[in-house]
Structures are given as C-alpha cells and as structure tokens.
Amino acid sequence: MTALKRLVLPYPLLSLSLVVMWLLLQQSVGLGHILLGSVIAIGAGKAMQALQPEPPRVRNIGAILKLIALVVLDVLRSNIAVATITLSGRRHQPRPAFILMPLELTDHLGLAILSMIVTATPGSAWLEYSPTRNTVLIHVLDLVDEASWVGTVKHNYERLLMEIFQ
Amino acid sequence: MIEAADFPLWAAVLVSILAIAGSLLTLLGCIGMARFTDFYSRIHAPTLGTSFGTIFIVFASMLYFLVSGQRPAVHELLIVAFVLVTTPVTLMLLARAALYRDRTEANGNVPDPVGQDVVVEKEGGA
Amino acid sequence: MSAAILAWSLLAAQIIMGLAMAFAVYRMIAGPRAQDRVLALDAFYVGAMLMLILFGIRIGSAVYFEAALVIGVLGFVGTVALAKFLMRGEVIE
Structure with a gap:
C-alpha cells in the first residue's frame, strides 16, 4: 500500500x-x-x-488553524497601522529601522512560511536570511520598541511554526 | 451594464463597501509608496494593496456574482491565493537586489551582511 | 435603486484605483533608483489587475477574470526577472 x-x-x-x-x-x-x-x-x-524535495512533515492541525487566524488578524491590524502612517502627514514621521533577529527555527518550509508572513504584513519586510548564523535582517516601517517587536514575532509565529514543523 | 433590477439592496451595499474599501487601501498603499523617503520604507507600501486590498475587491466580485447567480463564483479565490503567495517572493527578491546594490555602491545606511551567504565585491557597482 | 448604488460605487472604486495607479506611475517616473521603479511597476501591475476585476463586476462578465489572472502572472514573472537583473546585471546566467 x-x-x-x-x-x-x-x-x-x-x-x-x-x-x-x-x-x-x-x-x-x-x-x-x-x-x-x-x-x-x-x-x-x-x-x-x-x-526530490524533502517531504514536509506537517503535524498539529490545530496549530495551523491558530497560525492562519493570527496572521489574518495581524495583517489586518498592520494594514490599518500603515494606512494611518500614510495619512498622518508630517505630524507623525515613521521611524524605519533595520532589525537583526536571531532565529531558532531551522526547518526550510517553516522559514519560507515565516518569511512570507513577515513580508506580507505591511509593516515589516524580510530582507536577508543568513543560514550560517541563523539570523534574519528585517526592515520595520515604524519601530517603537525593538525588544518587544522581536518578542512578539518570536513568541507568536516562530513558536507556532516550530510546533508545526519541528 | 448592470441591469439586475432585482439585485437585493443589502448585497449591493455590501459589494459597494467592499469594492471601495479595497480600492482605498490600494490607493493608500500607492500614496505611501510615493510619499516615503527611502526605498526600504517604500517596500512596505504595496503590501496594503496586495493583502486586504485584493481580498476586499475579490470578495466584492464573489459576492456580486454569487448573488446575481450568473455563475458559481469561487474561482476568484485563485487570485487571492496567487497574489498572497507571489507578492512576498517578489518583494524579498527586490529587497535583496536593493541591499546588494546599496552595499556594492556603499550608499545609504544599510547594515553589513551577516554570515557568508552574500559576498560583496566593493569594486565595480551594478 | 440597488443598480444605481452599484453603478456609482463601482465607478468611484475604479476612479480611486486609477488614482492609485497614477501614484505608482509617479514613483516609476520619479525613481530615484532602478529598484524604486521596479517596485512601482509591481504596484502598477497589481492596480491593473484589481481594476480589471472591478471592471468585470461592472460589466457583469467573467471574461475579465481571466485577463486579471494573466496580468497577475505576468506581473509576478516580470518583477522577478527585473529583480534578478538588478542583482546580477543579466537575467539568464
């Protein structure tokens, strides 16, 4: 069979x-x-x-559904945030910044999905991944607090993706 | 043109709201792209149009064709799936190309490469 | 009543989308660098695709959907090729 x-x-x-x-x-x-x-x-x-790609080992359907819901909500929130920045004129200048974020996720498919999520969210863009150090360079349009931003991404997305793929 | 006289009012209002919301989001994205001052900020702006801009307009189209009963309107979902998958890929490629060009020409406050995956030749710009 | 609402709002949506495409064209002309122009071209493609979907609703025909899909595919391939060109100076190595 x-x-x-x-x-x-x-x-x-x-x-x-x-x-x-x-x-x-x-x-x-x-x-x-x-x-x-x-x-x-x-x-x-x-x-x-x-x-001959390595076959994906997907488990934990619940985590996938949770991830989808989280992504939809975050993209919607980020849409509103970027739209506000665009409309707010000269009073509120955005504070763009590069962030070098260390990652624990190593699965290729998981990394691909994480990069998609980060880039599809209007406020952040995935620029460059370094496989040797396992870090990623991210550009954020309006950075308020680097530590909390990294913490949110790691806590929400990376943990869920590690649950799904590792 | 639209001749559906018996098109229900609630659906017409909903289609209108979705279509206008989607195009407004796309417009805001393009205004942002025209307004922001450096490339790496501009790269965020088009995702407004490709995320919820596209989703709203596609939902408007699906709702319209579903209610007017001309055809089973699900194949617009293909556009959503396609746009959601392809836009991050193009933006990432473009961002990497921009990083590479900025590094070879040493302009802008671009961070240096980490690790060994990008080799930057200092002489000879692209 | 509902036909009038639909006709006017779809017209408004199309005008808004046209404005969005005009802003993309502005960025395409203004530059200043090649990557800005490619980014603007990508946004312009997306605007054209959404414009065709809106046009399809307004006419009430499914034909424009296929055109929108083709524009989406071509925009993707075109932007990827241009990004590759910016990176390496040639498309096919």
Missing part, C-alpha cells in the same frame, strides 16, 4: 491542491474535468518527485 502510494501519489497534498485549482479554473465539477485534473495532478506529483 505504501509502495503503491509512493508510486502514484508521492505528494498527496500537492496533487489534491492541483486538482482543486484545475476545477476552480474550469468552474465545473464534471467527471471529465475531475479525471483530466487528476491526470495532471499525478503527473505533477511525479515531476516533483524527480526534483
């Missing part, structure tokens, strides 16, 4: 999301589209196998 699974569906999540994307693009759930989408998804899974 596991051998068959490895042969046909090496990356089940990838294949499933490709089928869903195919059906969304076709805007139909007809049998023909499902079959065609499945053929493409299985082919893409095989192609992915040739690239």
Whole structure:
C-alpha cells in the first residue's frame, strides 16, 4: 500500500491542491474535468518527485488553524497601522529601522512560511536570511520598541511554526 | 451594464463597501509608496494593496456574482491565493537586489551582511 | 435603486484605483533608483489587475477574470526577472 502510494501519489497534498485549482479554473465539477485534473495532478506529483524535495512533515492541525487566524488578524491590524502612517502627514514621521533577529527555527518550509508572513504584513519586510548564523535582517516601517517587536514575532509565529514543523 | 433590477439592496451595499474599501487601501498603499523617503520604507507600501486590498475587491466580485447567480463564483479565490503567495517572493527578491546594490555602491545606511551567504565585491557597482 | 448604488460605487472604486495607479506611475517616473521603479511597476501591475476585476463586476462578465489572472502572472514573472537583473546585471546566467 505504501509502495503503491509512493508510486502514484508521492505528494498527496500537492496533487489534491492541483486538482482543486484545475476545477476552480474550469468552474465545473464534471467527471471529465475531475479525471483530466487528476491526470495532471499525478503527473505533477511525479515531476516533483524527480526534483526530490524533502517531504514536509506537517503535524498539529490545530496549530495551523491558530497560525492562519493570527496572521489574518495581524495583517489586518498592520494594514490599518500603515494606512494611518500614510495619512498622518508630517505630524507623525515613521521611524524605519533595520532589525537583526536571531532565529531558532531551522526547518526550510517553516522559514519560507515565516518569511512570507513577515513580508506580507505591511509593516515589516524580510530582507536577508543568513543560514550560517541563523539570523534574519528585517526592515520595520515604524519601530517603537525593538525588544518587544522581536518578542512578539518570536513568541507568536516562530513558536507556532516550530510546533508545526519541528 | 448592470441591469439586475432585482439585485437585493443589502448585497449591493455590501459589494459597494467592499469594492471601495479595497480600492482605498490600494490607493493608500500607492500614496505611501510615493510619499516615503527611502526605498526600504517604500517596500512596505504595496503590501496594503496586495493583502486586504485584493481580498476586499475579490470578495466584492464573489459576492456580486454569487448573488446575481450568473455563475458559481469561487474561482476568484485563485487570485487571492496567487497574489498572497507571489507578492512576498517578489518583494524579498527586490529587497535583496536593493541591499546588494546599496552595499556594492556603499550608499545609504544599510547594515553589513551577516554570515557568508552574500559576498560583496566593493569594486565595480551594478 | 440597488443598480444605481452599484453603478456609482463601482465607478468611484475604479476612479480611486486609477488614482492609485497614477501614484505608482509617479514613483516609476520619479525613481530615484532602478529598484524604486521596479517596485512601482509591481504596484502598477497589481492596480491593473484589481481594476480589471472591478471592471468585470461592472460589466457583469467573467471574461475579465481571466485577463486579471494573466496580468497577475505576468506581473509576478516580470518583477522577478527585473529583480534578478538588478542583482546580477543579466537575467539568464
């Protein structure tokens, strides 16, 4: 069973999301589209196998849902904050700053997701990751307190991502 | 044009609010990009449009086509997923390119590279 | 009633989006450096994509969705290629 699974569906999540994307693009759930989408998804899974990425070890579905909720709330809050800064004119100049943040997370997929979250949040941007020292350079648009900012990111995101991937 | 006379009022108001909120956020992002004084501040601004700007407008579109019943309106979610995934990638690439250029030309208060992953040649700017 | 609300608000949203794209064009022209212009081009692409979605709602047709998706994909590829160019001076090494 596991051998068959490895042969046909090496990356089940990838294949499933490709089928869903195919059906969304076709805007139909007809049998023909499902079959065609499945053929493409299985082919893409095989192609992915040739690239041999390390398979993600995802566990802890609860932590994933918590992470999504946290990200949506934080992005919304940060949207409002940046919009206020843009509107506030000369009275309130933002205090941009570079932060060098040490990380404990080492999993590649976890780091990729953390960088996505940090960059997608309007107030902060992930600039450069150094794998040798495991630090990351982050630019923050309006920095009030560096220690508390780093603490929030580490406490909220890094802890959750470590729960999911490590 | 819109000929749906029996389009319910609540949906019309909701679609309008979502569409205008989304475009206002995008506008604020672009104003920020025009106003901020250095590149690393500007890089924050477009994410306003690509995060909730896109989400609001896409939801407006989904709601409109769902209520008017012209088609099952879920494939706009593809745009949201696509934009959410691609924007951070482009911004990170752009930021790294800007860091590299600023370091080779030694202008701006850019922090020095940490570790060995970026080799900066001091001579010969890009 | 609701048709009028929709028509006017969508028109307003499109005008706002047009303004946003104008600000992006300003940054694209003003620069001052190449990375600012590329960033502005990316924002301009996103604005164009959202503008097409708004246009699709206004016309009530799904055709514009595909165009918006294509613009999104092209914007992504274009910005990545330009960022690569800024970093190395050539796109294909």
